[in-house]
Amino acid sequence: MxxxxxxxxxxxxxxxxxxxxxxxxxxxxxxxxxxxxxxxxxxxxxxxxxxxxxxxxxxxxxxxxxxxxxxxxxxxxxxxxxxxxxxxxxxxxxxxxxxxxxxxxxxxxxxxxxxxxxxxxxxxxxxxxxxxxxxxxxxxxxxxxxxxxxxxxxxxxxxxxxxxxxxxxxxxxxxxxxxxxxxxxxxxxxxxxxxxxxxxxxxxxxxxxxxxxxxxxxxxxxxxxxxxxxxxxxxxxxTGPASVLDVELTPTAPGRARLALGPAERDIECTGGAGSVPLIRPEWASLGGPFSATVEYVSYRGARTEYRLMTGAGTVVVGEDGPPRLAPGDDTGWDVHRAHRVNRR
Amino acid sequence: MIKPARAGALLLVVAIAATACSGGGDATLTIYTSVTQATVDAVVAGFEEANPDVRVEVFRAPTGEVTARIETERRTGSLDADVIWLTDPLSMYRYQADDLLATWDPDGADTVPADARTDSFWGTRVLHLVIVTREGNPDGIEAWRDLVDSSLSVALPDPRFAGSAFAALGYFGLEPGFGLEFYEELRASGAVQVSSPGDVVTGVAEGRYHAGLTLEFSARVAADKGSPIETVWPAPAAIAVTSPIAVFDGAEPKDGARGFVDHVLSSTGQAAIGSTGWTPAVTGIDGPLPPDGANIVYPDWRSVFERQDDLVAGYAAVFDD
Amino acid sequence: MVLLAGLLGYPIGRLLIEAFADGPAELADTVFRDVVGTAAFSSVWTSAVAASLALGLGTALALLTERSDVRGGRLMRAGVVATLVVPPFVSAISWQATYAPFGLLDDLTGLSAPWLEGWAGVVVVIAVNVAPLAYLVVAAALRSSRIADLEWSARASGAGAGLTLRLITLPLVRPALAAGWLVGFAASLASFGVPVVLGTRAGVETLTTRVYRAVAFSAQPAAFREAVVMALLLALIALVAVMLTDRRYAAASDTVLGGPTSEGSRRLRTPRGAAVAAWGYLVVTTGLPFAGLVLRAITRAVGVSATPANWTLANFRQALDDRFWEALGRSAVLALGAALLAIVAAGLFVLVQRAAGRGWGAATLVMFAIPGTSIALAVSLGYGRWLANTAAIILVAYVAKLVALAHRPLAASVAGIHPDLIRAGRASGASARRVLQKLIAPLLRPALVAGGLLVFVFAIHELTMSSILHGPGNETLAVVVLDYQQIGDPTVTAALATVLALIVGTAALPFLWLRRSWEGRR
Structure with a gap:
């Protein structure tokens, strides 16, 4: 070598x-x-x-x-x-x-x-x-x-x-x-x-x-x-937009955890170990789903659109392909399939 | 990178080289003089031809600057001059009184008129102080006294600047019928002081002044070039000044310094003086002479010297505001 | 550091020791002696008035060449800068030959300016000589592209050209105006040739001429002491001015000079008649006087008309004697030596500056601002014992005074070399030596040449210091001219001054050419 x-x-x-x-x-x-x-x-x-x-x-x-x-x-x-x-x-x-x-x-x-x-x-x-x-x-x-x-x-x-x-x-x-x-x-x-x-x-x-x-x-x-x-x-x-929610993740299995927000909860893919709160990249979340939120800001990026949502545990940025389909002030549901565990800010 | 030490050394070397180039060798003869450049050049050229091993350095400046430099050098203990060649004898009397001059007997000293020599300095040429007027002397100026006239603008050279003006002050100051009162009257009638005899001639030529006291030489040179002026040999007499030369005690090289004085008094040296427009001190050498019938007075410089401090102070009181 | 101490510290120290030799009481007595006080007051007020005039002229010209769309602006700029190389005493002699009573103008039209030979003339001619300096400072500030943007935003906000000038342009360059005034003040304060030529007859006396008279024409120790005190006073006034300048100027460069030059950016319309006035100014202050000088030089005698019938070259024959050629050779060697030494010294300063910080760079500026009269007296006190009456002592004074001219371009040039350029050389496999030879040296060459040329041009016509320091066998060219001037031979003086102006102009040509080629490259 x-x-x-x-x-x-x-x-x-x-x-x-x-x-x-x-x-x-x-x-x-x-x-x-x-x-x-x-x-x-x-x-x-x-x-x-x-x-x-x-x-x-x-x-x-x-x-x-x-x-x-x-x-x-x-x-x-x-x-x-x-x-x-x-x-x-x-x-x-x-x-x-x-x-x-x-x-x-x-x-x-x-x-x-x-x-x-x-x-x-x-x-x-x-x-x-x-x-x-x-x-x-x-x-x-x-x-x-x-x-x-x-x-x-x-x-x-x-x-x-x-x-x-x-x-x-x-x-x-x-x-x-x-x-x-x-x-x-x-x-x-x-x-x-x-x-x-x-x-x-x-x-x-x-x-x-x-x-x-x-x-x-x-x-x-x-x-x-x-x-x-x-x-x-x-x-x-x-390295890019990321949202951190002010809520504890509960481990369920290796590489998985439960995210509970208000009445709704989801079992999601989860990486990392040091911290306890979820960090979410825009592409890990999507519009429509069990969690409720209000649209705060919409930014159109050409191929994609990013929506900043106000949830009960802070803001989360959700990315979606295509032009905007919601406007600020709209209520919407959202979902997430993956998170990375980090320490609180 | 250039090492600072190396660059510093370079600096030193260049400085030393510059010093070396500027001379100061043993066989260099240094002459301080107020004599006109062309005359000094002609005399020095003749001397160097006869003495090729001696190098001559000349410091030429107006009398006031030459004497001030000597005073300064005496005070700092580094008198550079070996030979001194001035316009007026007054400063020489001072150096003689201070025992600065070598007492000796140059070749040909006895050819210099008796009232133009002592045992340590010798007259080399005769300068004549005269009146310069506009072409044709339209104001009919004939005598020194005619300059005291408030209808005329009159210029006088500064005695602290020019040796010839200093000599004039000496003569008038002690002469019965003139005295410092003569300057007071001149001033009262509007006479102005300029720097040099040349300035007086220039001013009259330009039409700035009607007349003035100047050197006959300066007036002649300007008139020869074509300036519209005229020389008046005034009554009672034009003043003769015998531009003296001397050797400082301790001059190096001694033979060179004395040889230079010998040369100035020799017929070759005197001829060079005559050919550059000055009246030689030694009679019988070719050179410009006063016109027949002109009255010329040789003042008693020794008496003037004894009173010179009073005269300078009195003059300053009249002409300094 | 040793160099700085040797060039300036030690001599100025000797000046101080000499001034305090008889105790502070005696010193105070001298300072408040009437003549000293009067001369100091004259120096300050003439310099203040001259600086104000120069600033007005310089600013007007700068506005014209930098901010207006005047035709031939480049040529005008070159013309203004070119007047900078005319030796001030040659300029004074030319003005005298042209405008004074019995001068050229009087001869032709019967009109003349009797005030020229007196305070007013001294102030005006100094101002005209100093105006290019003020011009350079103000023009540099006006050239910034930010000024153009801010002006146009004022115009877009509804302000007219005049209002914009008054409310935007001039306030923006106020630091540069202040710096220009102070530079002009320091330069006027040091002026010796102009008062000595135009003032002597009228009894005008400033600190510089009085020091010269005290040193050259008085044998009294008291007069010498007085000269020392006056030299210190001069240096002190200049120092205060330059310290203010450097701060102001730094502020000016920070706020205004940041942007790139606005060459080719939108400019204001030239006010009617301004171009004519500017060209007229150049003709009246430089062109005509030079013509008057030349005419006097070729006229056979004083008091005859300058008509072709009276033309002759005899004055030149008389002027160009052995003494002239010797002095020319000496001045050339001195100027060359000063240029080389100043470059070496400037190089050392730049090295020290890199190691020890910015303050050292200002040291050279201080040296340049101290009037030559003070430097000459200090150097003669400091080194007279060993070097009196040698060319070396003049050389020391030249280098002390002029090192700033070599230092400034060199320092700017070094500062302009990004460290990455050197790193790139090393990273390309070149040794430190090769980097110096192949990369740094070629980049610094224009600055070295320009600095050396500047020193050469200023040294070859230097009068103030050599008039005090020259001795047997080492008269400089300018001293020879001064000698003829004092003997009172105006035609020969004019011939010499003409020749000197031509020599300096020739020496300065490569500099103007270099400047142009840089501007072209930028």
Whole structure:
């Protein structure tokens, strides 16, 4: 079995007296893409900078491809780590053309002709070969990020680090670039760490997701687990709408529990164990059913419509395909088939 | 990153290099002078030709600035000058009294007229203080006294700035019939003070003033260029000032400094003075001479020197508001 | 830190020691001595009036070039900025040659401005020289796109152009107006060439001219002490002004300068006649005086008409003697040395600034604001013992005064380099050294060149400091011009001033060109 592409053990980073990261563990297998998900200021960039070697560790250690590259006593220089970085603001050098930028990491490899060939191959792979002689100011945002990606690819590293590479792109460009990143990284058979505050990206792209809050890892797992079994309400809301009802669940069988609201009750599918109240995703509930509620707010999302219902135990958001069929103030019944147990907020 | 220490060292090296370039070697002769640039240049060129191993540095400025610099340097104990060459003899008497000047006997000292030399400084050229008027002298100005006339605007150079004006103050101050009262009367009739004799000539040429006290040299240069002015050799007499030169005690190189004075008094040096428009102190050398019949007075500078502080204070009382 | 102490701390310390040498009582006595008090008062009021005039002119021009759709706005901007490189004393000599009695205008039309040689002339010419500075500060604020949006929202709310200007635009740039006034005040306070050229005949005396006279023309220790006290006073007044400026200016940049430039955004209609007035202003303040200067330089003598019959190049022949060429060479070497040293020093400041925080950057600005007169006297007290009468002492003063000109663009340029650009280099496998060579150095090069050029241009025509510090064998170009001016030879002075203006203009050309190429790139 080959070495993991990345092992972070109890990594801590301090800026002066501020803890940016506290005891973060993270492992990535070769070829695996791990998304680091968290709001701004949660420590995503600090983690990437620690892995890339831009900041020293105050505790813990980092291994890349089986080589210890950082611990509190020392650090391998960034240029000697087997990583390729794609930066949030592209970080293209304003005085270098696209071709010169991509050639920059290649300077050690062989002849000028080889470099030229490699550069045009890389730019071609990303569909920006025709922009080779342009300066960054002459490129659009999406083109800039493609050049930036080509620059990271040029090192053929064992580990890619992506620092919110799509944060400044418009939605249509974003999707295209995400696919590009996935395809290129897959082709290189390299691992990747992808920092983002966008849960949609994280869930769609990653093999596993690490959720960061205030410098601490609060949850690691496959995307489905992150979405369906969040550790708490905060983590749940990071990945999408979620309602928590102020009512105790009563376990009935392994993986099942009873939900009682007023006169009605239901035996439902139930995951989690730590807490006692139900967290409900909109698609786990439906309109019509034994529970009664009043429609408070309706928001039409195109393919779906979300209804916020006032129940006796707080509000619950119910999602349904199709256009709205109820208006605020209507009374309605509703139902739920599944819940995830969490602690009260 | 550039190491701060390395950059600091670079800074130091450049500064030292700049210092080195600016001179200060042993064979450098430093001359402080108020003599016109062209004259100094001509004399120095001749000297350097004869003494290729001596490098000459010249500080040329108006008399007031030269003497102030010497005072400042004396106070800080770093008198830089080896040779001093001034416009008026008064400051020289001060340096002589303070034992700053070397007493010696230059070659050709005896060719300088007796009343233009002492045992430590020697006259090099003769400046004449005259009246400059508009072309054709339309106001009929013939005598110093004619300048006291409230219908005329009259300009006088500042004695604290120009050595020649200082000399004029010395002469009038002690001369019976003039005295400081002469300046009081001038001031009362509306005379104004400007900086230099050149300013006086410029002002008259422009038509700003009717007349003024100036150096005959300045008036001649402007008239030769075409300025509409005229020189009047006034009654009772134009004032002669014998621009003196001296060597400071402790001058380095001593031979170079004395050699320079020898050169100035030699026929080559005197000819250079004559050819740049000044009357040589040594007679028989080619140069501009006063017209026949012009009265010229050689004031007794020693007596003036003894009274100079009173005169300067009295003048200031008249012309400073 | 050592550098800062060496360039400024130690000399100013010596200045303080010298001022207090006879005890505080004597110091107080000197400060309140009539002449000092009068000179200080003159300096402050002339600077205040000149700064106000300059601000008015600068703001009007800035509104025209930045907020109106005037034709040839770019050219006008270049014209205003170009007047910044005219050495102030050359400007004073030109005005004198053109507008004073017996000048060009008098010669042609019989009209002249007798007030020019006196307080009024000193104030007006200083104001005209300082106006481009005020212009730059105000124009930078007006260029913000936010101003355009806010103006148009006022128009959409029913306010007319005049009301919008009064209620929206000017209040919005008020911090910049205050900063512009203070910058103008500090620059006017330091002005030496203008009062010395235009004021001497009328007995105009400011702190700068009085210090110069006390140092250059008086042998009395008391006069020197007085000069030291006046130099300190000057520095103090300037410091107060600059401290106010920096705060105001920071506020101005925060509130207004945030947005991108509004190049090409919707602009207001140009008021009728404004463009004519602006071009007229440039012609009257810069074009005509230069013409007057040149005419005087080619006229054979004072007091004859400047008609072709009287034209000659003799004045140039007389002016361009050995002494001139030596001084030119010396000034060029000094300016080059000052430019190189200022760049190195600015680089060190930027490094220290990164390590020790923002306050250090302001230090260079303080050095620039302290009038050259004070710096020259301080440097001569501090280093005169070792360096008196050498070119090195002038060099020290130049670097102390001008390092800010190299520091500002460099610091801005360094601040503009996002740390990710450097990280991207390291992450691409480049060593720190290679990152410096291939990435940082090329990015900083324009700033280094611009800073160096600015220092060079200002050093090559520097008069204030070299007039106090020069000694045998190290006259600078400007000192030679001043010497001819004082001897009272106006035609040769004009010839020299013309040559000096051409030299400075030539030296400044690459800068204007660089500026344009940057603007083009942005």
């Amino acid at each position: 080959s070495d993991p592409a990345l092992v972070c053990s109890s990594v801590g980073v301090r800026y002066g007296s501020v803890d940016a990261l506290v005891s973060v563990d993270l492992e990535a297998a070769p070829g695996e893409l791990v998304a680091v998900l968290g709001p701004s200021g949660s420590g995503k960039t600090s983690l990437l900078h620690a892995i890339a070697g831009f900041v020293p560790l105050s505790s813990g250690s980092i291994e890349i491809g089986g080589h210890r590259v950082a611990d509190p006593t020392g650090s391998t220089a960034p240029e000697h780590r087997d990583v390729g970085v794609v930066f949030q603001h592209h970080a293209l050098w304003p005085h270098l053309t696209a071709a010169e930028t991509v050639a920059f990491p290649l300077h050690r490899s062989a002849t000028a002709a080889d470099i030229e060939a490699e550069v045009s191959e890389l730019l071609g792979r990303l569909g920006v070969e025709h922009l080779a002689d342009r300066l960054p100011v002459e490129l659009s945002g999406g083109e800039q990020q493609r050049v930036s990606l080509a620059r990271a690819l040029a090192r053929h590293p064992g580990l890619f680090l992506f620092d919110e590479p799509t944060a400044h792109l418009d939605a249509p460009l974003r999707t295209g670039l995400l696919e590009e990143i996935d395809r290129q990284r897959g082709r290189e058979q390299a691992a990747g760490i992808y920092a983002t505050h966008d849960a949609g990206e994280a869930l769609a792209l990653a093999d596993r997701v690490l959720v960061l809050r205030a410098g601490r890892a609060v949850q690691v797992g496959p995307p489905i687990e992150i979405y369906e079994q969040p550790v708490d309400v905060w983590a749940a809301e990071l």
